[in-house]
Amino acid sequence: MLSYIYKVLLYLGISFDAIRTPNNALKIALGRLDILREVDNHMGIQTVYAFAVITSVTIQNQQEMKIRDVADALSTSTASATRNVKALVNYGLIELYEKPDNKTSKYIKVTAKGTKLILRLVAVQMRR
Numbered sequence: 001m002l003s004y005i006y007k008v009l010l011y012l013g014i015s016f017d018a019i020r021t022p023n024n025a026l027k028i029a030l031g032r033l034d035i036l037r038e039v040d041n042h043m044g045i046q047t048v049y050a051f052a053v054i055t056s057v058t059i060q061n062q063q064e065m066k067i068r069d070v071a072d073a074l075s076t077s078t079a080s081a082t083r084n085v086k087a088l089v090n091y092g093l094i095e096l097y098e099k100p101d102n103k104t105s106k107y108i109k110v111t112a113k114g115t116k117l118i119l120r121l122v123a124v125q126m127r128r
Contacts, residue, residue, distance in 0.1 A: 031124040039091050039117065050074060050084040054094060055118055058110055065108045093117060 036043060053073045057065050071081035085108065088094045093114035096106040110118070 032121050035117065035120050035124065039093070043091075044084070044087070046074065046076070046080070047084045047087045050081065051088055051093060051114070054085075054088070054108055055110055055114070058108065059115070059118065066105055067108070070108070088114075 036048060050070055053070060054065060057063050057069070057073070067081050067085050068078055070085060071078045074081060074084075085094065085096070089096060091113075092111055094108050095111050096108060098106060
C-alpha cells in the first residue's frame with residue numbers, strides 16, 4: 001500500500017520533503033487532489049495510480065494497453081486491475097474497446113472526459 005501512496009504522491013508532484021516543508025509543489029499537488037475529488041471524493045489511491053499509468057502509456061507514449069498491462073504496471077493481480085479499470089470506466093474517464101481483428105482482448109483508451117481531467121491536472125501546475 002505504501003508503494004502506491006508513494007507513486008501517487010510522485011504523480012501529483014509531491015515529495016516527502018514537500019510534505020514536511022510546504023511549498024509550491026505541495027500547493028500544486030493539493031490542487032490536483034481537489035480536481036480528482038470532483039470525480040469521486042472517495043476514489044481509491046490504486047485507482048488514481050491506474051489512471052496515471054493508463055494516461056501515461058496511452059496518451060504520452062501512444063501505446064495500446066490492455067487490463068493485463070495495467071496489472072503488470074501496478075504489480076497487482078488482473079482481478080485488482082479489472083476493478084480499477086471498471087471504476088475508471090464508471091467515472092467515464094476511460095473506455096474499453098475491441099479491435100476488429102482481435103475480439104478476444106479489450107483495449108483501453110482515455111475518453112474526452114478523461115482527457116479534460118488530464119488537461120485540468122496539468123493546468124494546475126501551469127497556474128502556480
